[in-house]
Amino acid sequence: MWCGKTWTSLSFAESVTRTGLSGPQAAAKPDPATALIGTRPHVIDEWQDVPAIWDEVRSTVDSPRTPPGSFILTGSAEPNKAKVHHSGAGRIAKLRMSTMSLQETGTSSGLVSLAGLFEGKFEPQLVQQHLDPLAESICKGGWPALIDRESFEPEYLDSYFAALFDVSIPRKGLPGTESRNVALSLARNLGAAAKLSTIAADARITASSTRATIERTAAHIQALESLYLIEPITGWDAPIRSKSRLRTKPKRYFADPSLAASLLQITPQRLLDNGQLFGLLFESLAIHDLGIYARALPGASAEPLHYYRDSDGLEVDAVIGLRDGRWAPIAIKLGENKVPEALASLSRLRRKVAANPAARNSRPAFSAVVVGAGEYARYDAQADAYILPLTALGA
Known part of the structure; x- marks a missing residue:
């Protein structure tokens, strides 16, 4: 794509x-x-x-x-x-490509290595990151063909969506207009683990029965996933013995944050004027980059990035898990003013995991809050967590 x-x-x-x-x-x-x-x-x-x-x-x-x-x-x-009659197992290896990360586009210095954090290696960095360039990065996206463009140009993604909904979706036997409505609903419910019934109602999907409506909505989402427009992030299967039920329904993010921004008709200036929406799309940008960096980690599985949510109301935006059992919870906040709230969530999750004596890995390799605007990439000893501007993070 x-x-x-x-x-x-x-x-x-x-x-x-x-x-x-x-x-x-x-x-x-x-x-x-x-x-x-x-x-x-x-x-x-x-x-x-x-x-x-x-x-x-x-x-x-x-x-x-x-x-x-x-x-x-x-x-x-x-x-x-x-x-296709054979899975290709043992013969054909699959590699998923993403659009470019902020490190690849040069927007992130990459001075704080995710792999280094897992190894306990970290050096504080002066970052002095402001929000304006991030708004531009979200709307412009990580598309290689646009890397040399100086500013946001929406017509490129308009043509992409025209091809997707006018050609690719009808080839799968689904109406493009309906699929566009589903995609728009997913953009409005970005990162919310929305129920199929919620998406169906928002996208105005109707069929002969409630079940048929749900199935039709699921078919649209499956088609969008098969065309690599959206990517599901599953809930983390935490080693916790608790009465609080884990929420494992997938969250759905777009393959590039600019896709959601384009569907919502958002410009960089509108993002700067709407802090709540900016926060949602910044989370999408951070998840995009964390997924790229996490899949490059030694010992990473094909899908090392998850989220955590339980019925007690505890939510952590990202959890990276490696094959050897090491894990790291990461909260995502647009500004430093939300860091105390994020640190509290990370601490609660660590305590819940540690409360299970049968857990093989009672403590995370590290904890972090990824922020948009921030002066420093630093370690908070009292909270035992890093505060990292996204533009300092890399593989």
């Missing part, structure tokens, strides 16, 4: 088949093997347009004469799974 996957793949390749073009697609449909012709490593771009290519690649890499890394498949949408 316009995040640089083709450019990145071609930097490692010797040849390419562009299956999204009519000529290569027409040749590959009757004979998928034609898409594999070329000097290796060979890129097959938009392979999902001819799903049989997947099984052809899987069969070819089974040959002892095919070395690892011979093929790089790129796609901006999930294929019809009914047309």
Whole structure:
């Protein structure tokens, strides 16, 4: 989805088949093997347009004469799974690409390393971050094609949404106008773990029964996920013995915060004038970058980023969990004035986890509050937590 996957793949390749073009697609449909012709490593771009290519690649890499890394498949949408006969397990590794982080665009210095925090390495930094550049970053997004643009230009995302709702969604058998309403509802309920019934009512989805309405709404969300517009963040399965029930329903964020801003018709100036909305979209920006940095951590799973919420009303915006059991809770606040509230939530979560004597990891590797505006990246010894402006954070 316009995040640089083709450019990145071609930097490692010797040849390419562009299956999204009519000529290569027409040749590959009757004979998928034609898409594999070329000097290796060979890129097959938009392979999902001819799903049989997947099984052809899987069969070819089974040959002892095919070395690892011979093929790089790129796609901006999930294929019809009914047309793919093999999962690719053990043969094809999947790598999810994101739009660029603030560290990649140069907006963040990256002087505070997330990997370093897990290893206990930290040096205080003078940051002096103000809100104006963050408002611009949220609306502009991390799109590689826009990195050299000096200011926010909404027409680029307008054209992206036109292609999505006028072409890609109808191909999945759903009305584009209805899907746009669902996407807009998700933008209005950003990071809220909204119920399907809430989204259906907000998007004005109606069907023959309540169940049918829910199923229709779920189909739209599934389609938007398959097109990589939205990404679910699941609740953290904390090692807690408590009467408080955990909330594990997924929160849904957009693949880039600019997508939500565009749907809501938000400009940088409107963000600066609306602190509540700015806070929601800043949370989306922080989750976006934390997800990128977390997936790059040694020992990270494919989905290391979660959130925590329970029936006692305790909520922590992000929890990073590694395969070896280490974890780190992170609260997200737009300004320093909300830091005391965030520190209190982090402390409550640490106490809840520590109260379980059977927990293997009773204490987190670290705790942190990520803020938008802030003077310093620093450690608060009394709260045992870091306060980190997002523009100081990196992988």
